Amino acid sequence: MVNHEALNCERVWREISNYVEGDVDAALRSTMDEHFRTCPRCASVLAGTRNVVQLYGDERMLEVPAGFSRRLEKRLAKKAAVKGSGWSSWSAWLVPVAALVLIAGTLWMTSSSRNWPAFKSQHAVPAKDIPPDLVVVVSSGAKLFHVPGCEFIHDKASQRSMTAKEAMREGYVPCPRCLRQYLKTGLTREHGEDAEAEAVEQGEVLRTAGH
Amino acid sequence: MVLSDVVNNPGQAGGTREQDLILSVQQGQHELFYELVRPYERRVYAAALAILRNEHDAEDAAQEAMLKAFANIRQFRAEARFSTWLIQITVNEALMRRRRQRTVQMEGIDGHRSGAGDEESEYAPRDFADWREIPSEALERKEVRLRLAEALGTLDRKYREVFVLRDMEHLNIQETAEALGITVASVKTRLLRARLMLRDLLAAGWEQGWFSRLPFEKGNKPW
Numbered sequence: 001m002v003n004h005e006a007l008n009c010e011r012v013w014r015e016i017s018n019y020v021e022g023d024v025d026a027a028l029r030s031t032m033d034e035h036f037r038t039c040p041r042c043a044s045v046l047a048g049t050r051n052v053v054q055l056y057g058d059e060r061m062l063e064v065p066a067g068f069s070r071r072l073e074k075r076l077a078k079k080a081a082v083k084g085s086g087w088s089s090w091s092a093w094l095v096p097v098a099a100l101v102l103i104a105g106t107l108w109m110t111s112s113s114r115n116w117p118a119f120k121s122q123h124a125v126p127a128k129d130i131p132p133d134l135v136v137v138v139s140s141g142a143k144l145f146h147v148p149g150c151e152f153i154h155d156k157a158s159q160r161s162m163t164a165k166e167a168m169r170e171g172y173v174p175c176p177r178c179l180r181q182y183l184k185t186g187l188t189r190e191h192g193e194d195a196e197a198e199a200v201e202q203g204e205v206l207r208t209a210g211h
Numbered sequence: 212m213v214l215s216d217v218v219n220n221p222g223q224a225g226g227t228r229e230q231d232l233i234l235s236v237q238q239g240q241h242e243l244f245y246e247l248v249r250p251y252e253r254r255v256y257a258a259a260l261a262i263l264r265n266e267h268d269a270e271d272a273a274q275e276a277m278l279k280a281f282a283n284i285r286q287f288r289a290e291a292r293f294s295t296w297l298i299q300i301t302v303n304e305a306l307m308r309r310r311r312q313r314t315v316q317m318e319g320i321d322g323h324r325s326g327a328g329d330e331e332s333e334y335a336p337r338d339f340a341d342w343r344e345i346p347s348e349a350l351e352r353k354e355v356r357l358r359l360a361e362a363l364g365t366l367d368r369k370y371r372e373v374f375v376l377r378d379m380e381h382l383n384i385q386e387t388a389e390a391l392g393i394t395v396a397s398v399k400t401r402l403l404r405a406r407l408m409l410r411d412l413l414a415a416g417w418e419q420g421w422f423s424r425l426p427f428e429k430g431n432k433p434w
Contacts, residue, residue, distance in 0.1 A: 013407070020406070051413065057381070058350050062256070072273075075277075076248075076278070079278055
């Protein structure tokens with residue numbers, strides 16, 4: 001039993017929150033009740049404390065920013081879509097891997113096409129040191145470009161002149177005979193491979209010419 | 212009247228419905244999760260705001276907490292209240308962000324309460340002998356809600372967090388202690404201090420005209 005005489009205002013203030021919580025024993029509650037009846041200040045503190053609890057405990061005190069619900073619902077829907085798409089199955093890794101392969105392939109092709117034109121001959125190897133402004137000739141249906149007067153120009157009637165740079169841009173490759181010197185300096189192939197390439201080119205020339 | 216009289220717990224009100232929703236989501240009906248958490252949106256946001264004190268950060272933390280709850284819904288066990296579980300995740304998320312931000316803000320209420328930051332010291336409430344209750348209808352006015360929120364915002368962080376979780380989120384004392392990683396005794400001490408300081412601030416607010424357009428203004432002040 002708490003001695004009422006000992007229950008001064010300071011003690012009441014210390015216990016007032018527990019009192020509001022209902023977290024004091026019956027004896028203390030009874031003593032505090034008596035104190036509130038006789039002490040206007042403590043009664044005021046009690047009323048104010050209850051008022052605080054009631055006001056702040058009201059749902060209306062909890063407001064969310066405009067659009068909060070919409071944004072939350074959107075994020076959850078996105079997450080639910082991912083979660084519901086079977087990420088735990090074997091296809092979970094297949095899709096991103098396939099996407100990566102596709103992206104890598106595209107990048108590789110883009111990179112390749114940036115450095116190397118699409119050659120008219122699948123066996124062609126580009127030359128590196130041909131002067132870009134060198135005047136060369138190409139002809140209809142052929143895959144090579146030549147120095148003017150080269151005896152291996154196919155269909156001389158349809159030949160036209162351009163620079164080596166333009167010819168390469170259009171996919172023509174150097175004639176391995178009249179422009180052999182550039183092939184030698186431009187390629188890194190071994191001699192045997194060079195000869196093989198020449199033979200291939202010759203064969204193509206012959207096939208193109210209808211031999 | 213005890214505090215439990217004023218506690219509003221939407222989770223208990225629709226307990227069965229909520230349990231059904233939880234089970235459905237756990238079994239894969241993910242589209243129902245928003246319906247499950249919608250009643251707690253405001254409480255989750257308020258918990259994050261109490262800790263972070265920045266609306267943008269609070270929204271981000273609250274939504275991230277919801278996403279984490281969604282991702283871990285299978286781990287939820289029925290012995291806990293869903294709302295408590297959700298608030299706990301939110302508090303953890305907000306505390307983690309605050310640690311990350313490493314911002315130390317000096318906070319405190321008015322100078323006449325210079326000892327307010329020391330929870331061990333006694334706090335003497337101001338003498339407003341004629342206190343009467345502010346009617347809850349006052350909360351219909353946005354201006355009043357704003358003033359109350361401002362008053363709450365002036366509290367030192369440690370008092371504000373306990374007050375929000377206990378008196379606004381309606382966690383019990385033990386849950387509040389666990390959420391914040393402090394003792395039950397500290398929760399009680401801080402809660403007492405927070406309530407008394409807010410009581411004084413609200414009373415002072417009357418003097419400053421916060422509630423000046425309330426019906427009982429004319430010749431009938433609350434104290």
